[in-house]
Amino acid sequence: MPQPAPQLHPDAPAPADGGAERTSAAVAEEQATLDAAWSRRATLLADLDATLATARAEDATSGARIARLRHRRAELRQADHGLVFGRLDGDDGSVRHLGRVGLPGSTQDDEPLVVDWRAPVARPFYTATPVDPQGVLRRRHVRTRGAEVVGVDDEPLDGGLDDSGLVGEGALLAALDERRTGRMGTAVATLQREQDDVVRADARTPLVVQGGPGTGKTVVALHRVAYLLFAQPQLAERGVLVLGPSTRFLDYIAQVLPALGETAVVSATCDTLVPGVRPPRDEARDVAEIKGRSGWLPTLRSFVTSLEPDDGALALVLDGEEYVLPAAQVAAARRAAAGAGSYHRTRDRVVDRVHDLLVDAVADRQAELLARAEEGFEDVLGQLDARLAAADDRAVATGATGSDVDGVLSDADLEALRERVAADRQVAATLDAWWPRRDAAAELARLLHDADLLAAYAPGLTASEVTRVVAEPDGWAGSDVPLLDALADLLGDPDDAAAPADASDDGVFVAARAAARRDWAYGHVVVDEAQELSGMQWHMVVRRCPTRSVTAVGDIDQASSAHRQTDWGEAVGDALGDRWRRADLTICYRTPREVMELTAPVLRRAGSRNAPPRAVRSAPVAPRLLEVEHGGLARAVAGTVEELAERYDGGTVGVVAPVATLDALRGALPGGVPAMSATDAKGLEWDAAVVVDPDGIAAEPRGWNGLYVALTRCTQELVQVVPGTL
Numbered sequence: 199m200p201q202p203a204p205q206l207h208p209d210a211p212a213p214a215d216g217g218a219e220r221t222s223a224a225v226a227e228e229q230a231t232l233d234a235a236w237s238r239r240a241t242l243l244a245d246l247d248a249t250l251a252t253a254r255a256e257d258a259t260s261g262a263r264i265a266r267l268r269h270r271r272a273e274l275r276q277a278d279h280g281l282v283f284g285r286l287d288g289d290d291g292s293v294r295h296l297g298r299v300g301l302p303g304s305t306q307d308d309e310p311l312v313v314d315w316r317a318p319v320a321r322p323f324y325t326a327t328p329v330d331p332q333g334v335l336r337r338r339h340v341r342t343r344g345a346e347v348v349g350v351d352d353e354p355l356d357g358g359l360d361d362s363g364l365v366g367e368g369a370l371l372a373a374l375d376e377r378r379t380g381r382m383g384t385a386v387a388t389l390q391r392e393q394d395d396v397v398r399a400d401a402r403t404p405l406v407v408q409g410g411p412g413t414g415k416t417v418v419a420l421h422r423v424a425y426l427l428f429a430q431p432q433l434a435e436r437g438v439l440v441l442g443p444s445t446r447f448l449d450y451i452a453q454v455l456p457a458l459g460e461t462a463v464v465s466a467t468c469d470t471l472v473p474g475v476r477p478p479r480d481e482a483r484d485v486a487e488i489k490g491r492s493g494w495l496p497t498l499r500s501f502v503t504s505l506e507p508d509d510g511a512l513a514l515v516l517d518g519e520e521y522v523l524p525a526a527q528v529a530a531a532r533r534a535a536a537g538a539g540s541y542h543r544t545r546d547r548v549v550d551r552v553h554d555l556l557v558d559a560v561a562d563r564q565a566e567l568l569a570r571a572e573e574g575f576e577d578v579l580g581q582l583d584a585r586l587a588a589a590d591d592r593a594v595a596t597g598a599t600g601s602d603v604d605g606v607l608s609d610a611d612l613e614a615l616r617e618r619v620a621a622d623r624q625v626a627a628t629l630d631a632w633w634p635r636r637d638a639a640a641e642l643a644r645l646l647h648d649a650d651l652l653a654a655y656a657p658g659l660t661a662s663e664v665t666r667v668v669a670e671p672d673g674w675a676g677s678d679v680p681l682l683d684a685l686a687d688l689l690g691d692p693d694d695a696a697a698p699a700d701a702s703d704d705g706v707f708v709a710a711r712a713a714a715r716r717d718w719a720y721g722h723v724v725v726d727e728a729q730e731l732s733g734m735q736w737h738m739v740v741r742r743c744p745t746r747s748v749t750a751v752g753d754i755d756q757a758s759s760a761h762r763q764t765d766w767g768e769a770v771g772d773a774l775g776d777r778w779r780r781a782d783l784t785i786c787y788r789t790p791r792e793v794m795e796l797t798a799p800v801l802r803r804a805g806s807r808n809a810p811p812r813a814v815r816s817a818p819v820a821p822r823l824l825e826v827e828h829g830g831l832a833r834a835v836a837g838t839v840e841e842l843a844e845r846y847d848g849g850t851v852g853v854v855a856p857v858a859t860l861d862a863l864r865g866a867l868p869g870g871v872p873a874m875s876a877t878d879a880k881g882l883e884w885d886a887a888v889v890v891d892p893d894g895i896a897a898e899p900r901g902w903n904g905l906y907v908a909l910t911r912c913t914q915e916l917v918q919v920v921p922g923t924l
């Protein structure tokens with residue numbers, strides 16, 4: 199038996215046992231707390247404004263302090279919805295109020311007026327159950343509208359059975375029944391236990407969260423970002439990257455993190471992750487699959503190695519004299535630079551060493567001339583004098599003339615000579631020709647359009663795969679971006695003077711600075727719809743977070759991209775090895791039970807061994823199948839959409855259809871109602887969804903997975919429109 203979760207709402211009919219009085223007393227009590235919280239927030243904001251008006255960033259410490267104050271101000275400003283949303287009454291007599299941000303008491307000795315939802319003491323709000331009450335006698339959800347308390351839901355936790363598996367069931371179901379706005383909202387007040395476990399999981403090990411449609415993966419991923427930034431404030435210095443499947447999806451979730459007060463976050467898709475590159479063209483699915491394979495990493499590595507010069511002696515000219523550095527010396531210089539990392543960093547180290555070798559060669563030659571002079575070749579001494587006089591004032595200026603020159607270079611002479619060698623244009627030109635700087639885009643284009651190069655460096659590709667790759671037109675497609683990223687990483691920055699990605703400045707602008715750099719190392723990376731990533735995209739993710747602090751959420755059964763991975767081990771193994779943990783979300787909060795029941799056979803046809811998640815809600819209207827005449831599809835869909843838009847006035851309706859029908863449908867639909875492919879619908883939801891031509895969707899590549907996505911987008915009502923059956 200689930201514990202009763204009384205809906206103590208002021209508008210509800212009064213229970214006969216005086217419950218109404220208790221309700222209004224509880225509402226009044228919470229209103230007093232909410233009033234105090236609003237007033238405290240106003241005071242804190244005024245104090246922060248005053249402090250920030252006079253604060254100056256004189257050094258890194260004061261800059262970091264200002265960044266913290268600004269962050270706190272942003273967090274407080276955003277907190278007007280849900281300033282207080284919960285209360286825990288402990289068995290020790292304690293009472294704690296929870297809110298979106300923490301509000302301290304008026305003096306240091308006071309208990310906090312409101313505890314931040316991310317603080318450890320707030321955790322029982324999400325995890326305590328009647329079976330495991332964790333010292334909590336009662337959990338109360340406080341429903342607010344702005345500064346007004348509109349209701350409370352109480353859950354006694356003092357013993358008893360619990361079989362619903364839900365925390366704060368009344369508040370949760372009320373939240374889930376709300377009309378959808380087209381933008382995702384926060385769920386701080388109603389996070390469920392299995393979700394909270396993920397939100398607060400240790401971030402040192404990569405975490406892969408598998409969950410069916412509507413299990414709150416996106417909710418969890420975003421709340422995890424907010425939690426980690428709270429629990430590890432230093433993360434804000436490096437920022438957090440949130441990767442989503444499409445810009446439409448990023449738009450859908452855009453409000454959540456700012457509403458949670460978080461600003462140090464960059465959101466992107468895999469296609470937009472390399473600054474300055476926006477893939478302008480679509481590509482064939484089979485080519486995308488080929489180019490997504492992890493096997494490109496060794497290919498690119500050996501290709502980059504092939505760009506280095508051949509072994510051999512190196513001839514350089516300085517001041518008109520040729521010096522030949524022996525092959526053994528050059529090889530030793532290259533061996534010494536072997537651990538430098540990228541192509542350009544190795545090049546720069548070798549070039550430095552070659553400069554040293556040239557200085558040695560010049561010095562040796564002078565010593566040799568001297569030796570010969572001492573044997574009586576005065577004319578040679580004259581030549582030596584002439585060379586010294588010709589050198590500029592940074593050169594070997596010993597001040598010696600004629601017979602008093604001793605020919606041995608002092609340390610200062612050597613240093614000056616070294617500077618001159620490093621600045622010498624002819625030497626630089628020879629070294630540039632010997633070991634050129636390379637542009638990643640040009641090199642990748644060259645490799646991908648040359649069958650011989652591919653045959654040499656990509657042994658994993660068959661001849662016909664090579665032909666497919668080479669036949670692609672110019673310009674980047676989505677699957678080229680991770681190749682470009684990998685190649686740019688192997689080559690390194692061609693400008694050795696480029697500043698390393700630095701996080702020391704004012705944290706407020708960290709997001710802008712991070713987004714502008716390909717080589718930025720984030721503090722944490724969250725990947726949503728992670729099942730879509732190819733092997734090469736996974737490598738691109740890991741490159742963004744060398745500490746491997748990664749949270750990936752996805753549903754392997756919703757995968758529609760070209761890659762062939764069907765389980766998480768296969769998907770992440772190449773990039774993460776076996777150093778990752780898996781968590782599962784098992785309850786569907788979005789899609790009604792009656793709709794989820796339709797998905798089991800679809801999931802089987804998709805080849806999945808998983809069961810659909812358990813739905814917690816039932817549909818207000820049973821799912822419908824509408825059979826329409828061939829040729830009348832667009833009209834029928836438009837009519838259905840109009841009917842649904844009226845029924846869900848103030849909410850949202852969306853259409854999912856086979857790609858081939860989209861243009862015709864878009865022309866027929868009322869403005870503002872989106873029509874999209876199953877791939878584009880991923881992650882989105884509407885109150886009512888119209889799924890057009892389900893068989894047509896199933897016939898698309900990975901179409902059963904696509905149909906699974908399409909069927910699970912609605913929160914209330916599903917209509918399937920089936921053409922050509924009449």
Ligand SMILES: Nc1ncnc2c1ncn2[C@@H]1O[C@H](COP(=O)(O)OP(=O)(O)OP(=O)(O)O)[C@@H](O)[C@H]1O
Pocket residue numbers: 370373374382383385388389390393409410411412413414415416417418753756787788880881882883910
């Ligand atoms: N604890 C919660 N409290 C309130 N609403 C929730 C909760 N968990 C999930 N939801 C709601 O359920 C819906 C589905 O959540 P979400 O989009 O995060 O699921 P998902 O697993 O990412 O789905 P999909 O696989 O389809 O992308 C959203 O409307 C979300 O706000």
